[in-house]
Amino acid sequence: MRLIIATALSAAVLAFSPPAFADICTAQLAACQGKNITLQGKINQLGNEIAQKNNQIAQLGNQLAQKNGQIGQLNGQIAQKTSEIAQLTAQLNPLKAENGQLKQQNVQLNAKIFALNDQLNKDQIVIKQLHVDVHQLNARVGQLKSELDYAYGRIAQLKSGNASLASQITQLNAQIAQLTAQLNARPVPLAGGAPDTAQLTMQIAQLTAQVAQLTAQLATTTADFVRVNDDNAVLTAQLATAADENAKQKAVIDDLTAKVAALTKATTH
Numbered sequence: 585m586r587l588i589i590a591t592a593l594s595a596a597v598l599a600f601s602p603p604a605f606a607d608i609c610t611a612q613l614a615a616c617q618g619k620n621i622t623l624q625g626k627i628n629q630l631g632n633e634i635a636q637k638n639n640q641i642a643q644l645g646n647q648l649a650q651k652n653g654q655i656g657q658l659n660g661q662i663a664q665k666t667s668e669i670a671q672l673t674a675q676l677n678p679l680k681a682e683n684g685q686l687k688q689q690n691v692q693l694n695a696k697i698f699a700l701n702d703q704l705n706k707d708q709i710v711i712k713q714l715h716v717d718v719h720q721l722n723a724r725v726g727q728l729k730s731e732l733d734y735a736y737g738r739i740a741q742l743k744s745g746n747a748s749l750a751s752q753i754t755q756l757n758a759q760i761a762q763l764t765a766q767l768n769a770r771p772v773p774l775a776g777g778a779p780d781t782a783q784l785t786m787q788i789a790q791l792t793a794q795v796a797q798l799t800a801q802l803a804t805t806t807a808d809f810v811r812v813n814d815d816n817a818v819l820t821a822q823l824a825t826a827a828d829e830n831a832k833q834k835a836v837i838d839d840l841t842a843k844v845a846a847l848t849k850a851t852t853h
Contacts, residue, residue, distance in 0.1 A: 704848065707840050714837045721830040728823040735816040742809040749802040753795055760791045 763784055 704844060707844050711837055711840050711844065714833055714840070718830060718833045718837065721826055721833060725823065725826045725830060728819055728826060732816065732819045732823060735812055735819055738812050739809065739816060742805055742812060745805050746802060746809060749798050749805060753798045753802065756791050756795045756798065760788055760795065763788045763791065 766784060
């Protein structure tokens with residue numbers, strides 16, 4: 585449009601100007617037209633660049649739209665994840681509370697296990713001492729049984745000795761009675777022709793002395809028998825007491841052993 589106007593003006597100027605002025609104007613017109621062509625080339629170039637930029641802008645717009653779409657999708661995913669996080673948080677809070685309760689229970693259980701272990705150690709010490717006591721009691725029971733067996737043997741010996749002494753006394757008394765009867769049955773001896781009664785009297789005296797000696801021995805052995813029998817009764821009572829105490833100690837050991845087993849099971853679970 586500008587080129588047409590410039591051409592018309594040039595033609596008008598040439599129509600009303602002298603020839604020299606026309607040449608000048610023609611030269612100026614040619615220069616303007618050259619500049620105009622140059623400017624038109626630049627305008628075209630700029631138009632092309634603008635078109636390229638517009639294309640780039642359009643591409644960037646498309647890319648921006650795609651990115652906005654992706655951002656929208658990501659925002660949707662973020663919203664979904666936020667919702668899921670909220671749900672998980674809602675589920676986590678009771679779990680945290682339950683975890684706190686479990687920790688408290690764990691503390692209590694650890695304290696209980698410590699107490700059980702302490703009691704277990706004490707019971708094991710008691711059981712060990714009870715085993716020592718039972719061993720000593722078993723030794724004492726064995727000793728008492730040996731003493732009791734000795735006492736039974738001694739009693740049997742004393743019974744046998746007493747029976748022998750009683751038999752001897754009975755025999756001697758029978759002899760004394762026989763000699764006494766013989767002495768009493770003899771008539772009063774005449775001078776020079778009577779039996780020797782002095783010999784019978786001496787024999788009776790000897791037998792009577794033997795009876796007295798055996799009777800004394802019998803009294804001694806009877807006293808020994810009574811003493812040993814009393815000792816036997818004491819030993820029997822001691823044996824019964826020791827056996828009863830041994831049985832009680834074994835029952836305590838069994839009870840504590842069962843408790844230890846239960847405590848051990850409790851501490852391992």
